[in-house]
Structure formats: structure tokens, C-alpha cells
Amino acid sequence: MTRHRPRGKGKGKRRDAPVDDGRNNDLLDKASFKNERFFAYYKAQKILPEEEWEEFLEAMRRPLPTTFRVAGSRQTAAVLNKTIEDVHVPSLSNAEFEGQKIPPPVQIPWYPDGLAWQFNVPKKVLRKQPEFKKFHSFLVFETEVGNISRQEGVSMIPPLFLDVEPHHKVMDMCAAPGSKTAQILEALHAQDTVTSSSIPSGLLVANDSDNKRTHLLIHQSARLPSPALMVTNLDASNYPSIKIPTPRGMRTLMFDRILCDVPCSGDGTMRKNIGIWKTWSPGDANGLHSLQVRILLRAMRLLNYEPSSKIVYSTCSLNPVENEAVVADALIQNPDFELMDVSDRFPQLIRRPGMTEWRPTTDRECETTFESYEEFIASSKVDEAMKAKLSRSHWPPDGVEKLNLPYCMRIYPHLQDSGGFFVAVLRRKPKLAVPTSDRKRAASEGVQEVAAPETKKARLDDEDAMQTELKKDESDSPMADQESEATTPQAEEGQGAAEKERSKSASAAASGSGAFREQPYTYVSPTDPVLLSCLSRLHINPSTFPVSNVLVRNPEGEAARVLYISNDIVKSIIQNNSYERLRLTAAGTKIFAKQEGGKATEAQFRVLGEGLPVVLPFVDEKTIMDGDHESLKILVESYYPLCERLPQPFRKMVEDRPSGSHIVRFPKGTTEITSLTHDLVLPIWKSNVSLTLMIDKKAKSALSLRLFGKDITTAGKERQAQMGQKDSGSATPAVKDETPAAVVVEESGAIVVDESGLKMEEKKD
Numbered sequence: 001m002t003r004h005r006p007r008g009k010g011k012g013k014r015r016d017a018p019v020d021d022g023r024n025n026d027l028l029d030k031a032s033f034k035n036e037r038f039f040a041y042y043k044a045q046k047i048l049p050e051e052e053w054e055e056f057l058e059a060m061r062r063p064l065p066t067t068f069r070v071a072g073s074r075q076t077a078a079v080l081n082k083t084i085e086d087v088h089v090p091s092l093s094n095a096e097f098e099g100q101k102i103p104p105p106v107q108i109p110w111y112p113d114g115l116a117w118q119f120n121v122p123k124k125v126l127r128k129q130p131e132f133k134k135f136h137s138f139l140v141f142e143t144e145v146g147n148i149s150r151q152e153g154v155s156m157i158p159p160l161f162l163d164v165e166p167h168h169k170v171m172d173m174c175a176a177p178g179s180k181t182a183q184i185l186e187a188l189h190a191q192d193t194v195t196s197s198s199i200p201s202g203l204l205v206a207n208d209s210d211n212k213r214t215h216l217l218i219h220q221s222a223r224l225p226s227p228a229l230m231v232t233n234l235d236a237s238n239y240p241s242i243k244i245p246t247p248r249g250m251r252t253l254m255f256d257r258i259l260c261d262v263p264c265s266g267d268g269t270m271r272k273n274i275g276i277w278k279t280w281s282p283g284d285a286n287g288l289h290s291l292q293v294r295i296l297l298r299a300m301r302l303l304n305y306e307p308s309s310k311i312v313y314s315t316c317s318l319n320p321v322e323n324e325a326v327v328a329d330a331l332i333q334n335p336d337f338e339l340m341d342v343s344d345r346f347p348q349l350i351r352r353p354g355m356t357e358w359r360p361t362t363d364r365e366c367e368t369t370f371e372s373y374e375e376f377i378a379s380s381k382v383d384e385a386m387k388a389k390l391s392r393s394h395w396p397p398d399g400v401e402k403l404n405l406p407y408c409m410r411i412y413p414h415l416q417d418s419g420g421f422f423v424a425v426l427r428r429k430p431k432l433a434v435p436t437s438d439r440k441r442a443a444s445e446g447v448q449e450v451a452a453p454e455t456k457k458a459r460l461d462d463e464d465a466m467q468t469e470l471k472k473d474e475s476d477s478p479m480a481d482q483e484s485e486a487t488t489p490q491a492e493e494g495q496g497a498a499e500k501e502r503s504k505s506a507s508a509a510a511s512g513s514g515a516f517r518e519q520p521y522t523y524v525s526p527t528d529p530v531l532l533s534c535l536s537r538l539h540i541n542p543s544t545f546p547v548s549n550v551l552v553r554n555p556e557g558e559a560a561r562v563l564y565i566s567n568d569i570v571k572s573i574i575q576n577n578s579y580e581r582l583r584l585t586a587a588g589t590k591i592f593a594k595q596e597g598g599k600a601t602e603a604q605f606r607v608l609g610e611g612l613p614v615v616l617p618f619v620d621e622k623t624i625m626d627g628d629h630e631s632l633k634i635l636v637e638s639y640y641p642l643c644e645r646l647p648q649p650f651r652k653m654v655e656d657r658p659s660g661s662h663i664v665r666f667p668k669g670t671t672e673i674t675s676l677t678h679d680l681v682l683p684i685w686k687s688n689v690s691l692t693l694m695i696d697k698k699a700k701s702a703l704s705l706r707l708f709g710k711d712i713t714t715a716g717k718e719r720q721a722q723m724g725q726k727d728s729g730s731a732t733p734a735v736k737d738e739t740p741a742a743v744v745v746e747e748s749g750a751i752v753v754d755e756s757g758l759k760m761e762e763k764k765d
């Protein structure tokens with residue numbers, strides 16, 4: 001008996017990138033990996049040469065290897081990757097299970113810096129083979145804290161082709177659950193160090209029309225907190241213009257990089273989502289085509305005029321109707337754009353060129369395909385209702401050869417033991433680029449604007465285009481009061497022709513799903529006493545700290561519970577656009593949270609673990625306490641160790657400090673207790689007689705595994721005791737809850753009570 005993950009709501013079956021739960025399908029009945037419709041359809045499309053067909057099917061039926069990416073900013077990732085290379089791989093190299101040698105993880109050859117890994121072992125090996133069991137624990141905990149992202153290999157491809165840099169303004173149009181968002185954030189944060197986070201000048205707007213999924217996205221992205229992140233909940237095909245002030249008035253914000261990882265039928269994920277074998281039908285792709293086109297067209301309107309600006313369009317579907325047909329129609333509707341030849345990039349990534357011929361069908365059994373739209377419309381075999389389901393753009397257009405569709409990339413499972421995927425990279429045609437001098441200024445202003453005297457004509461043309469763009473955007477954009485009633489246009493099987501869809505969308509409100517009930521973000525006054533007290537307690541100089549960029553989640557701008565920080569561009573957007581119109585769901589990153597005092601204790605704010613890397617560069621070095629490895633072990637082992645348990649001189653240092661939030665640096669180096677490859681800087685809370693490491697349970701367990709080779713935390717010991725009853729000695733937790741504990745604590749407002757009576761509370765502001 002197999003369990004299949006449900007694949008979204010509605011009649012149209014679409015892949016909304018389920019989070020890889022690591023479940024494998026090695027126990028499944030291979031006979032169920034059949035679907036005659038699928039075979040007939042794709043054979044007719046000639047997606048592969050005849051001689052590769054069996055190899056392709058055979059790969060489609062094999063369980064997908066487990067893949068993961070070492071995440072985090074560049075430096076952090078490099079440190080952890082070295083641990084995998086130097087510690088885990090050697091320990092797994094001679095692993096055997098039931099007399100068979102088990103291959104260790106290997107680096108995915110095309111992924112930069114060897115940061116992506118792949119291994120292919122059955123679940124029972126992970127559960128029972130001691131070295132793999134340990135490695136699995138490591139993966140689970142590091143995933144919980146965001147240092148590892150268990151992401152399907154092919155899903156790592158689109159962000160690579162985006163080439164994001166820290167100053168880029170990036171839009172991720174269909175972002176949830178956020179594995180690619182995380183990759184983009186990492187690129188924006190390329191300048192972070194292992195202990196401190198940069199404040200990038202760029203921007204990432206991560207959008208998804210599904211409200212619940214935007215919250216999942218926020219949980220995921222909390223693993224890489226960023227002052228440059230905004231999350232919105234809108235229909236990407238009708239994304240409103242974002243206004244931004246410039247010295248020459250308000251302008252529409254245009255993006256340097258746009259990712260359209262659109263909803264799709266997902267038949268490239270059949271190795272993982274095996275339910276698709278049973279349900280696959282050509283109608284899934286047919287019904288999604290027009291929404292996919294509209295999302296790509298909207299992205300084209302939002303891309304700026306920099307020659308290096310680009311859009312990456314991707315699906316995990318093999319179907320040309322969702323891939324080449326979408327790209328072709330968007331290029332025809334917007335002839336300013338072209339496909340980029342990226343064949344020289346990532347040469348070890350084995351791919352096939354995009355198709356130039358395909359033949360859609362509405363026949364569920366896929367026995368009839370039509371060479372042209374005209375043939376389809378004229379056919380007596382098709383009834384009128386069916387005819388309304390497909391539009392001309394489902395077929396290859398006339399003059400298809402001029403569109404360079406072979407520049408698109410098709411990834412098939414048998415080429416490198418992966419899922420199936422499609423990627424296309426698009427840009428404005430170079431002649432439409434803005435001259436360099438203007439680009440520099442426009443880039444510094446973060447908007448699309450032109451003004452070079454020597455290219456006056458071009459400037460006027462572009463400016464006119466810009467103003468038209470602005471007007472069109474304004475007329476497209478819904479007003480806030482329309483949004484609560486509007487719903488996301490669903491791409492469903494049985495929807496009308498694409499043309500009808502397009503005209504519908506012109507009048508549709510650009511809204512995400514459901515009512516919008518988020519609190520607004522408001523910037524706090526730079527002289528707010530709570531903010532200044534937070535800064536002074538942590539010895540942060542307000543003249544260097546970006547005090548004007550601190551925000552809260554209430555309309556009054558009152559520093560009541562949680563303080564966030566954003567960068568300048570996020571601030572500019574929030575201050576000049578209605579949060580309801582943008583359905584702004586999250587912005588910036590949390591830095592301080594209120595710590596309720598006991599009866600006699602005055603409430604204080606503390607620095608949050610996720611905010612510490614941002615705050616750290618502004619903290620007076622002299623006030624950071626120097627810890628030692630023994631104290632670190634004590635803090636990891638117990639929730640609230642008494643100060644008197646700490647070794648000197650750290651004990652005295654702590655005792656001399658007032659109660660409240662402090663920062664400790666544990667030095668890199670090797671002692672008999674542990675070995676640190678870099679300084680570890682952590683937030684602590686000191687009460688009268690004890691102190692607490694202010695990181696959540698799972699982060700503590702991950703730290704413990706990394707530092708001491710086992711989970712010595714109280715929670716870890718309890719878990720082991722529980723599991724020991726079932727499976728003696730097992731240290732691997734079940735991977736049921738994919739949400740990191742930090743998020744659970746902060747979003748649920750869970751309360752942990754310190755033995756001194758102090759409540760460690762974080763409620764949603």
C-alpha cells in the first residue's frame with residue numbers, strides 16, 4: 001500500500017513543489033509505474049530519440065536519489081561543506097549493509113563549489129546502518145537550522161542561471177515553499193561572514209498567490225534572515241507595479257532578475273511524486289498553459305532595461321505545452337525579448353535543447369494529436385467544449401525557427417539520475433538596452449530611468465515607454481479595496497481558451513487567495529526610547545546603526561514586542577506603497593524581541609538569534625564576552641545552568657553583568673572538549689543566578705552534533721530516551737515536523753519558563 005502526497009486543490013492538477021519529505025519509494029510495486037496515456041503522449045511528441053525511450057522510462061521508475069545543498073552564506077557553507085568532505089564522507093566510505101558496500105554521498109558535478117550532494121541509499125540503510133544513521137541525524141538537524149537544504153537536484157538549477165549579486169533587485173514570482181528563494185537569498189548575502197550578516201543593497205520580493213504557502217515560505221526563509229526580503233501574496237500574472245521615489249519623481253520599480261518557477265503539472269517529479277503515474281493526463285498541462293504565459297508576460301513587463309537583466313522561466317514538467325509553447329507565445333507577444341544561449345554555462349549539467357515541434361491533444365487517452373490548431377478546430381472528432389480548452393498558442397507558432405527555442409534546456413531523468421526539468425533564460429534584446437552611464441544612475445536609484453544627453457532620442461523613446469509602462473501598470477493594478485474579494489485565477493483543467501483567460505485577467509484583481517489579514521509594517525522613530533534602550537544595553541552605537549530602518553508590525557510604529565530591520569529599498573517600498581495592495585506578508589528580519597520580566601523585573605528586549613548576525617557588526621567589540629569551550633558545553637547541555645557552574649574567568653565576567661541580553665564569543669580552536677573551526681557568537685540571557693543560551697532546541701541539537709559528535713542537549717537526551725524504548729540507541733529523530741523550532745516558538749508565542757520565573761516569550765507582534 002502506498003501513500004501519495006496530495007497535489008494541491010482544484011480540478012487542475014498542478015505541482016506546487018511539495019517539500020521533499022525524504023520518503024522514498026523503494027518498497028513500491030514497480031508494476032504501478034505505468035501510464036499508457038503518458039507513454040502515448042510523449043512518444044508522439046518525440047521528446048527523446050526512440051533509442052533512449054526505454055532508458056528514460058527505466059530512470060523514471062527508479063527512486064530519486066537524495067540530494068541536498070549546503071546552504072547559508074558563502075563562508076558558512078564552505079565551513080560546513082568541509083566537515084562533510086573531511087568527516088562524513090570518509091566515515092561513510094567503507095559502510096556496508098547486509099554484506100553489501102554502500103556508496104558514500106558524492107558531489108553533484110555541475111553545482112558550483114561542490115556544495116550540492118547526492119546519495120542513493122534505501123531508507124532502511126539510513127535507519128539501520130550506524131554510519132548512515134549518524135549522517136542522517138546530521139542532515140536532519142542541519143536542515144532544521146537552515147545550514148542544509150534538502151532540495152531536489154534539478155530544482156537547484158534556475159537560481160544558478162539567474163546569477164544574483166548582492167545589489168540586484170530580484171523578484172521570485174511563484175516562490176513557495178521557497179527552496180529557490182533560499183538560494184537567491186544566499187546569493188544576495190554572498191558577502192556575509194560566518195558570524196555576521198551583511199545588509200545587501202539589493203532586494204528579493206518573494207511572492208506566491210497561496211496565502212498558506214507564503215507562510216511556509218516565511219518559515220523557510222527565517223533560516224536565512226535577510227533585511228532585503230519582502231514576501232507578498234499576489235497573483236503573479238497580474239502583479240501590481242511597485243512605486244519608488246527618485247529625484248525625478250515616483251517611478252515603477254523594475255527588477256534586475258526575475259524567476260518564474262511557475263505552477264505546472266509536475267510530471268518531471270514522478271520519481272518522487274509517484275501518484276502522478278496514476279493520474280497523469282494531458283489536460284493538466286493544457287489547463288496551465290495560459291496562466292504560465294500570463295506570469296511570464298508579467299515578468300517581462302517588470303524586468304528593467306539593463307542589458308544584463310534576465311528572466312529565468314522554469315517548470316518541473318516535461319510537457320512542451322507548459323514549456324516551449326509558453327516561452328514561444330510570450331516571445332511573440334513581447335518581441336522585445338529573446339532567449340539567451342547559455343550552452344556554455346555549467347557544462348557538466350547534461351541537458352537537451354528545447355523542442356521546436358510538438359502536437360497537443362485534448363484526448364484523455366492521447367490517441368489523437370493534431371499537427372496544427374487549424375486542424376484541431378476543423379476536426380469533427382473534437383466537440384465544441386473541448387475546442388474551447390486549447391488556444392493557438394498551445395501549438396508551435398509560425399516562424400518557430402526564429403525564436404531559438406533550442407536555447408531552452410530540457411533535463412531528463414536518465415541523463416544524470418535526476419528529476420525532469422525545463423529551464424529557459426530570457427532577456428531584452430540588446431538593442432533595447434539602456435546606455436551604461438544611465439544604467440549606473442538608474443541602478444543606484446533602483447528604478448528604470450534614462451537620461452544620457454547624447455542619446456536624447458533613445459531617452460525620449462525609453463522614457464515614453466517608461467511612462468506608458470507606469471500608466472499601464474497603474475491601470476492594471478487593483479485598488480486595495482478590490483483585493484479582499486478577488487481570488488487567484490486557478491489554472492484548472494476545463495478552463496476556457498487562453499485568449500479568454502487573458503482578457504479575463506486584464507480586469508481581474510491582482511490578488512492572492514483569501515482575505516488579507518496581515519498587520520502593516522511601520523518604521524519606528526529613530527529616537528524611540530525602546531529602540532535606543534535596546535541599542536544601549538547591547539552597546540550598539542546609534543550613530544552607526546541604521547536606526548531609521550527599524551520597523552514594527554503595527555500601524556502606530558510602537559516598539560511593543562518585536563523589532564525588525566530592513567534595508568533602504570525595502571523601506572522605500574513600504575513607505576511608498578499600500579501594504580494591502582501589495583498584500584505584504586513579511587518584510588525584513590527580526591532583531592529584538594521583548595522579554596517579559598518577572599513581577600519585580602522591568603521588561604527588557606533581547607537580541608534574537610536570527611537577528612544577531614545583522615546586529616553584530618554594530619556591537620562594541622569590548623562588550624562581547626569571551627566564553628570558553630567548557631562553558632559552551634555546559635550551556636548546550638542544560639537549559640538554565642547556574643552561573644556558579646561556569647569556569648573562571650567566564651563566571652566572573654557573567655556575574656559582573658546586569659541581568660538581560662548579552663553576547664558571547666566562543667573562540668575558534670581545539671581543546672579536549674571540542675574543536676571550533678571559527679569563532680562562534682551566540683546570544684545569551686542572564687538572570688539573577690543562571691544564564692541561558694538563546695537559541696531554539698533544534699539549533700542547539702544541531703550545534704551539539706557538530707561540536708560534540710552527539711546530541712547532549714536536554715531535549716536530545718529526552719528524545720533518545722523515548723526512542724531508546726522503541727529502538728535502542730537511535731539518535732535520529734523522526735522528520736515529521738519540517739518547521740524549525742525557532743519559528744514555532746516565535747509564531748505560536750510559546751512560553752518557556754526560566755527557573756528564575758522569567759518568561760521567555762515571543763508573541764507575534
Ligand SMILES: C[S@@+](CC[C@H](N)C(=O)[O-])C[C@H]1O[C@@H](n2cnc3c(N)ncnc32)[C@H](O)[C@@H]1O
Pocket residue numbers: 015016017155173174175176177178179180181207208209210213234235236237261262263264291488489
Ligand atoms: C512550482 S511551485 C514553486 C516552487 C518554488 N519556486 C520553490 O522552489 O520552492 C509553484 C508555486 O506557484 C504558486 N502559484 C500558483 N498560481 C500562482 C499565481 N497565479 N501567482 C503566483 N503564484 C502562483 C503556487 O502556490 C506554488 O507555490
